[in-house]
Amino acid sequence: MVRMTDPTGPEGASPFDPHGIEWQRVSGRLATARYVLLGIFLGVPLVALVVLAVVLPQAGPWLWLSAAVVALLVAWSAVVISRQVRAIGYAERDDDLLIRKGVLFRSLVVVPYGRMQFVDVTAGPLARRLDISSVQLHTASPGTDATIDGLAPGDAARLRDRLASRGEARLAGL
Amino acid sequence: MTTPGPDPVATPEPDEGSARAAVPVPDVPSAPQAPTAPADDAATSGDPVVKDSTTESTTTVPPELEWRRLHPVTPLVRGWAVLAVLLFVVGRQTLESAPGGDVSFATDHWGVVVLAILGVGLLGGVWAWLSWRMMRYAYDRDAVYVHSGILFRQQRKVRLDRLQAIDIVKPLLARFFGLAELKLSVAGGGDSGARLGFLRDADANQLRNVLLARAAGVESDGPDDAPVEEAPESAVLDVPVGRLVGSVLLTGGTIVLVVAVVAAAVVAVVTRQVAPLFTALPLVFGLGAYVFSRFSGGFGFTGAISPDGIRLRHGLLETRSQTIPPGRVQAIRIQQGLLWRSAGWWRVEVNVAGYAATSEGEQAGAVLLPVGSRDDALRALWLVLPDLGVEDPRPLLDAAMTGSGDEQGFVTSPRSARWLDPLAWRRNGYAVTGRALVVRRGRLVRTLEVVPHERTQSLGLNQGPLQRRLGLTSFVLHSTPGPISPSVVHLADVEASRLLAEQAARARAARTTAGPERWMQAPG
Numbered sequence: 245m246v247r248m249t250d251p252t253g254p255e256g257a258s259p260f261d262p263h264g265i266e267w268q269r270v271s272g273r274l275a276t277a278r279y280v281l282l283g284i285f286l287g288v289p290l291v292a293l294v295v296l297a298v299v300l301p302q303a304g305p306w307l308w309l310s311a312a313v314v315a316l317l318v319a320w321s322a323v324v325i326s327r328q329v330r331a332i333g334y335a336e337r338d339d340d341l342l343i344r345k346g347v348l349f350r351s352l353v354v355v356p357y358g359r360m361q362f363v364d365v366t367a368g369p370l371a372r373r374l375d376i377s378s379v380q381l382h383t384a385s386p387g388t389d390a391t392i393d394g395l396a397p398g399d400a401a402r403l404r405d406r407l408a409s410r411g412e413a414r415l416a417g418l
Numbered sequence: 419m420t421t422p423g424p425d426p427v428a429t430p431e432p433d434e435g436s437a438r439a440a441v442p443v444p445d446v447p448s449a450p451q452a453p454t455a456p457a458d459d460a461a462t463s464g465d466p467v468v469k470d471s472t473t474e475s476t477t478t479v480p481p482e483l484e485w486r487r488l489h490p491v492t493p494l495v496r497g498w499a500v501l502a503v504l505l506f507v508v509g510r511q512t513l514e515s516a517p518g519g520d521v522s523f524a525t526d527h528w529g530v531v532v533l534a535i536l537g538v539g540l541l542g543g544v545w546a547w548l549s550w551r552m553m554r555y556a557y558d559r560d561a562v563y564v565h566s567g568i569l570f571r572q573q574r575k576v577r578l579d580r581l582q583a584i585d586i587v588k589p590l591l592a593r594f595f596g597l598a599e600l601k602l603s604v605a606g607g608g609d610s611g612a613r614l615g616f617l618r619d620a621d622a623n624q625l626r627n628v629l630l631a632r633a634a635g636v637e638s639d640g641p642d643d644a645p646v647e648e649a650p651e652s653a654v655l656d657v658p659v660g661r662l663v664g665s666v667l668l669t670g671g672t673i674v675l676v677v678a679v680v681a682a683a684v685v686a687v688v689t690r691q692v693a694p695l696f697t698a699l700p701l702v703f704g705l706g707a708y709v710f711s712r713f714s715g716g717f718g719f720t721g722a723i724s725p726d727g728i729r730l731r732h733g734l735l736e737t738r739s740q741t742i743p744p745g746r747v748q749a750i751r752i753q754q755g756l757l758w759r760s761a762g763w764w765r766v767e768v769n770v771a772g773y774a775a776t777s778e779g780e781q782a783g784a785v786l787l788p789v790g791s792r793d794d795a796l797r798a799l800w801l802v803l804p805d806l807g808v809e810d811p812r813p814l815l816d817a818a819m820t821g822s823g824d825e826q827g828f829v830t831s832p833r834s835a836r837w838l839d840p841l842a843w844r845r846n847g848y849a850v851t852g853r854a855l856v857v858r859r860g861r862l863v864r865t866l867e868v869v870p871h872e873r874t875q876s877l878g879l880n881q882g883p884l885q886r887r888l889g890l891t892s893f894v895l896h897s898t899p900g901p902i903s904p905s906v907v908h909l910a911d912v913e914a915s916r917l918l919a920e921q922a923a924r925a926r927a928a929r930t931t932a933g934p935e936r937w938m939q940a941p942g
Contacts, residue, residue, distance in 0.1 A: 259879050259891045259915035339926055350886070353878040354922050358929055384605060384771060385875035385896035387903055 260344050260352050267333030267344070273374045274394025275329040280370060282321050290314045324348075334392050339414065341381065341407065343390050355390045358414035359383045363404045367397065379403050479563055479573070483556035492616045493546030495592050504538060555614055557625075559632055562602060564612045576612050578633040579935045580604045582772035583742045586622050587615070590735045598622035602629070603772025605898065611772055623648070630726045630741060635936030651729050654797055655721030657788055661763070665789035666713045668757040675705040716788030721801065725938065728801050730786070744937045746770055747802045748873045749897040749904060750786065752795045752819065752866040759864075764795035764819075768802065769900030784901050792819065803870060807852025814849060818858045818866045821845075828858065829917075834888040835908040848893075848906045848917065853928075855895065855921060857904050867904040869895055871928035877921055879914055893917050 293314060297307035327347045335342040340356045360381055367377035377400045381390040395403065545568070553566040562576045585601040592598060592615075599615025600622050617625065627646040666672060682698035714734035722729040727743035748769040758764070766787035773784050787798040796815055799806075808814055817826035822845040824830055830847030831839070839846065842861040849856045855874075857867040878894040885891060891914035893906040909917065 259911045259918070260881065262915060262919070340922060348883050350881045351878060352918070353876060354918060355876040356874075356922065356926060356929075358926070359875050383875040383896065384898045386899050387878075387894065387896035388876040389878075390876065 260350050265335045267335055270332045270394035271376050271396055273376050275326050277370055277374050278325045286314060286318045290318060343392060353390050355381050355388060357410040360411040363407050365400050365404050480558055483558060485554045485556045488553055489597055489616050489618055491595050493550045495616055497542055497546045498591055562612055574612060576602055576604055581633045582746045583740060583770050584626055586626060586739045588737045592616055600625055605771030634726060635939035649724045649726045651722040651724035653720055653722045654801060655787055655794055657716060657719040661789055662716050665763055666709055671705050671708050675709060678702060719788055723801055742770055745933055749869045749902045750799060750802050751902045754864045756862050762791055763789045764792060765789055766795050766798040767901045769897050769902045771898040803854060805853060818856050829913055831908040832910040835890055838908055846907050857906055867902055869897060869904055871924045872932040874925035877918055879918055
């Protein structure tokens with residue numbers, strides 16, 4: 245796992261990287277998927293802006309300025325995406341599943357198997373093309389944000405089945 | 419020890435499959451099992467829509483059920499609003515068109531208008547009557563069955579051991595007829611649970627008692643339809659009208675309302691025009707409705723404790739009598755806004771899994787005490803958690819409500835948090851008791867949240883870039899939908915880490931020893 249700058253506590257561990265946890269990484273193809281989306285949603289407008297600026301010189305510096313802003317956004321996202329994908333990790337412990345994500349804004353969520361209500365496996369057209377899918381755990385709380393993006397479909401199915409059977413073994417009421 | 423039941427929320431997940439492997443799940447009952455009544459549903463509609471209720475996706479209905487209908491006045495009580503809106507719209511159209519120059523319209527087309535109203539009314543009436551005809555309900559020891567729908571049939575089974583709350587609601591018009599609606603809430607998204615309405619008052623009460631007794635797992639040796647006594651209750655809370663009025667006046671909504679009205683009046687007087695008054699109307703109506711609902715919802719509020727759980731009664735025009743069985747409250751919040759501080763008033767709200775999903779939203783069900791003194795608020799907390807898991811809860815709760823610093827075992831933000839929350843960093847924090855996590859927050863709006871360990875859904879940590887620099891992490895506890903989402907902001911990294919690990923362990927331990935879903939059944 246890539247270690248970010250670690251504000252190490254007295255025990256030498258960041259709260260997002262507890263001792264003794266083997267983090268499972270997600271597929272690098274997730275980064276590809278996000279780059280494609282970035283290209284569609286920011287790259288295309290960027291190109292359009294540049295073309296417009298060249299074609300319409302009388303529009304003044306504003307088109308160039310907005311193109312520069314979009315270019316900055318693209319550059320920033322391009323840097324962040326791969327780090328973000330590398331920062332995603334999950335770990336199956338005996339009684340709960342840990343999911344961590346985020347570089348700048350980091351989060352860690354602990355979902356007890358006994359609290360799981362259902363598990364979703366989803367894959368959109370782009371994800372199918374790149375051979376990845378997402379697993380999402382649902383508890384009775386809408387606040388539980390437990391999505392793991394970028395799993396190989398086989399891994400996703402196996403994880404889903406494992407989670408379902410563990411959930412069954414530890415079922416509790418609400 | 420009874421094993422805790424399978425999970426209650428909508429899911430075609432493993433438990434149903436394994437427990438009921440013998441039953442083919444999604445289809446209409448097979449021929450030999452099919453009761454006479456649903457059989458004709460299947461025959462007429464061909465493809466009955468089987469709604470996957472929050473509890474079971476099967477429609478296997480025991481054949482010996484006694485099917486009942488709702489009270490015949492139901493369509494009228496339900497439809498009056500539609501009729502009123504219709505009359506209002508038509509009436510306004512007619513009136514407005516009159517001075518607009520086309521005076522003849524109102525007189526010439528009078529007959530057409532009346533005919534249209536009659537026609538629509540007749541259609542609506544037939545539809546309402548049909549839907550009343552199609553609506554049947556029945557119950558046995560384990561579940562309530564509701565069949566409804568004219569074109570799209572729905573068969574729903576609500577398992578009683580999954581019951582989260584049961585309410586008797588009497589809208590104003592129903593009260594004239596002596597009718598009441600029974601609402602069964604279960605934990606599921608959207609439109610889950612069942613509404614049985616309208617029934618005669620006495621029938622509704624009786625049905626509630628029967629269902630509660632069965633949901634509780636009380637064994638009765640009499641015949642199935644023997645009347646069941648209402649569980650005895652003792653009153654614990656009440657809200658005098660004077661205090662309620664005062665509390666409503668001292669809310670932000672009322673103050674904004676008054677300011678808006680005064681401002682509009684002043685502008686109108688200064689400019690000598692009425693337009694500003696009309697501009698302010700929508701705001702005034704919106705705020706007025708909110709303020710009035712706060713008043714009418716809390717009117718005549720009483721809270722009582724009974725073996726069937728917490729009983730709440732309240733309402734001015736529409737009265738509501740709620741029963742929340744033991745162990746159904748997922749989280750509780752005691753809160754005091756700045757305006758209430760001098761009066762020493764607190765408001766208590768709860769998360770109950772079935773309530774937030776209903777369309778009436780959070781105002782309807784989730785208020786345990788609209789306004790009360792500190793003692794009242796603590797009594798409300800006691801209703802939910804009679805045993806907080808500490809020997810002397812009072813000092814702990816006092817510290818939680820108004821204290822700050824680390825007295826009474828509270829863990830608060832470290833000194834570095836003063837940059838992010840200069841006002842409340844000494845106050846934001848948490849304490850752990852044997853039964854629950856106690857979270858304290860806010861200097862201006864004082865908030866105290868209590869979550870029983872066994873009601874923890876999942877846990878999380880969050881950290882932004884500024885927090886990272888200061889060595890701070892926020893802790894979040896995920897509860898079921900409702901007004902409360904507990905979190906402890908800006909803990910030291912180490913503390914947050916420890917809280918996460920320990921709270922996960924405590925929740926796990928508490929779940930295995932949690933009481934049975936059927937609360938009157940002896941565990942074992």
